[in-house]
Amino acid sequence: MPQLPLGPAGTPGVEVRVETGAGAQVRRSVLPGGIRVLTEAMPGQRSATFGAWVAVGSRDETDGHHGSTHFLEHLLFKGTPTRDAMAIASAFDAVGGEANAATGKEHTCYYARVLDADLPMATEVIVDMVTSALLDEGEFASEREVILEELAMTEDDPADVAYERFAGQVFGQHPLGRPIGGTPATIGAVPRDAVYEHYQRVYTPAELVVTAAGGVDHDALCEQVLAGVARGGWSLETSAVPAARRATGEAFTSRVAAVPGMPTEAxxxxxxxxxxxxxxxxxxxxxxxxxxxxxxxxxxxxxxxxxxxxxxxxxxxxxxxxxxxxxxxxxxxxxxxxxxxxxxxxxxxxxxxxxxxxxxxxxxxxxxxxxxxxxxxxxxxxxxxxxxxxxxxxxxxxxxxxxxxxxxxxxxxxxxxxxxxxxxxxxxxxxxxxxxxxxxxxxxxxxxxxxxxxxxxxx
CATH class of the missing domain: 3.30.830.10 (Metalloenzyme, LuxS/M16 peptidase-like)
Structure with missing residues (x-):
């Protein structure tokens, strides 16, 4: 079977698809606003997993914003104008689903696994979180304490400590060497306005990638995503294209770092x-x-x-x-x-x-x-x-x-x-x-x- 070349940014309205075996099919559409939607429909599956990705991670944080990406991961579950934190949690608990998020050095993903019949609900809730987070000042203060406890837990795990320090040695002062979750000092110092600024800057239609697999209807999902983004007030210009992918580096050779500025000594x-x-x-x-x-x-x-x-x-x-x-x-x-x-x-x-x-x-x-x-x-x-x-x-x-x-x-x-x-x-x-x-x-x-x-x- 052929590979699916996802290509550069893409053009709104253009779609690619490929059969992946056993009746499964991958489809990719670029929607107005530059939103990308990719699905893999799997016949016979009674479950589906939905993910909303933003191609921004801890390496993309600027001075004064360190830890903001991971902070946002927490805050998006704290409420929107239409549902509070309890309503978000209850929506998934009521159907036996699972919802969570993960922050990396180069991306953040909010995801849920539910029965196929509950996929529209999962889509609505997560898109609402991504587009309409309140970032309430009170919730910000309490969640700061939660994150500080999370960092303390990591510091109590010697294996986690080893991996964090090792990454810092390999990448040095390069942003890839920073801890994904920030440090107690950066989390304690970052103000709510800095996190909100980070949210406004990077959470945009052009950065949004939606993926789903299992019992999923691609066309229906595209409609649900567009409806949710519109409710969130995001711009859906038909001429907009997705954000360019991150620049890639050349293959490394013996004793040559892949990225300038990284350590060159043991x-x-x-x-x-x-x-x-x-x-x-x-x-x-x-x-x-x-x-x-x-x-x-x-x-x-x-x-x-x-x-x-x-x-x-x-x-x-x-x-x-x-x-x-x-x-x-x-x-x-x-x-x-x-x-x-x-x-x-x-x-x-x-x-x-x-x-x-x-x-x-x-x-x-x-x-x-x-x-x-x-x-x-x-x-x-x-x-x-x-x-x-x-x-x-x-x-x-x-x-x-x-x-x-x-x-x-x-x-x-x-x-x-x-x-x-x-x-x-x-x-x-x-x-x-x-x-x-x-x-x-x-x-x-x-x-x-x-x-x-x-x-x-x-x-």
């Missing part, structure tokens, strides 16, 4: 926490979200640290019993990426564990993997992809990320074909590029000395 950071275990992260830059090697990266992760048969699991946990949790991971953004290896171990074993993480990474970069490892890695990712798409929420999210990030929706067959095309040499070459980047080490645990500086592998 670093080590030890964070003291009174824990029984040390949380260890070793890694650096990775491919951006539009890099063709993103398919190779998934296979590399499967082989290195993505399963019970992976090298890290076998070497660190099974053979030596040094960790319960050990794995590798990759995070991609429009113009940069991050790659890392994680392990949780006894504080006295940090140096030994870091040496093993580095050794397995280096071996992957210098010696081609076996044919058995390659087939197992590809098979793992193929199975995970297919099983994941049994869920309407996964399909809804896939539509949104495709529209916002790459501008290309791949059918399942096309995605599987790209995975099958990955070779052992592709994996080795990418591992070598990753290994050639400045490496950063974060260690969180009960340390009085700078254990990370001692354990950091030298090139």
């Amino acid at each position: 670093s080590a950071l030890t964070v003291h926490r009174s824990t029984e275990q040390a949380n260890v992260l070793l890694g650096g830059f990775g491919p951006a979200g539009n890099d063709e090697r993103r398919f190779t990266l998934t296979v590399l992760n499967a082989v290195l640290g993505g399963s019970m048969s992976s090298r890290l699991f076998q070497e660190v946990r099974e053979k030596r019993g040094l960790a319960y949790a050990v794995y590798s991971f990759g995070s991609t953004f429009a113009d940069a990426g991050m790659f890392g290896l994680y392990a949780g171990c006894a504080p006295g074993k940090v140096t030994q564990v870091v040496e093993l993480l580095d050794e397995q990474w280096r071996l992957l970069a210098t010696e081609p993997i076996s044919s058995d490892e390659l087939e197992r890695g590809i098979g793992q990712m193929r199975g995970a992809l297919v099983l994941g798409l049994e869920d309407t929420s996964s399909r809804m999210s896939r539509l949104g990320r495709s529209e916002i990030t790459t501008g290309e929706f791949l059918t399942l067959d096309e995605t599987l074909a790209r995975l099958r095309a990955v070779t052992a040499e592709d994996v080795r070459a990418l591992a070598a590029d990753l290994y050639g980047q400045p490496r950063h080490l974060t260690v969180v645990g009960p340390f009085e000395t700078d254990v990370a500086a001692t354990a950091l592998p030298r090139s």
Whole structure:
């Protein structure tokens, strides 16, 4: 089956569609105001997942607005002129549905999973929230305290602390290095007017992407979205086009950062926490979200640290019993990426564990993997992809990320074909590029000395 090229911004009224198998069909329409609507109708599904996306995240915040994106995620559930917070919550509870939101570094999504018959209700409520949030001063003050408690909870989780600090090391002073939720200082300082200004600036029809999957009628959903946006008072000019996608970066090469201004030297950071275990992260830059090697990266992760048969699991946990949790991971953004290896171990074993993480990474970069490892890695990712798409929420999210990030929706067959095309040499070459980047080490645990500086592998 062909891939669906989502193309540039698009023209209002223009539609593209593609059959995705088993009677399912993806459709994309550009509505007045530049609103984009993408659906995947799945015959026989009695549920549907709806998402309203804004392609703005924590990296887009300006000085004085840090934390505003995550603040808005909370405040949009606090009420509109037509329904208060209780009415919003009750609407979904009354039908057994689920509603939530997520803020990322490059986008925010408000979503709900309901029975197909209740999709019009979910659409109406979420569109009302997105277009007509009150951002009441009293609610703002109380929600500030809730967010500060959320940040405190994160600081109490040593794994979360490790990931936040690690991202700061990899990306430095670049906006990608900032915590998504802000800090206690920025949340405590940001005024309601700054958050409202951020809301008015970035929540516009041209930035809005609506996606839905499951038991959904595309034409009916488009009508419901337009009606909801009109009730919210947003402009629906027929000549308006969607906002341009975020600029993407060139593929990184050995020891070259994907984005100017990011750190070019290795670093080590030890964070003291009174824990029984040390949380260890070793890694650096990775491919951006539009890099063709993103398919190779998934296979590399499967082989290195993505399963019970992976090298890290076998070497660190099974053979030596040094960790319960050990794995590798990759995070991609429009113009940069991050790659890392994680392990949780006894504080006295940090140096030994870091040496093993580095050794397995280096071996992957210098010696081609076996044919058995390659087939197992590809098979793992193929199975995970297919099983994941049994869920309407996964399909809804896939539509949104495709529209916002790459501008290309791949059918399942096309995605599987790209995975099958990955070779052992592709994996080795990418591992070598990753290994050639400045490496950063974060260690969180009960340390009085700078254990990370001692354990950091030298090139």
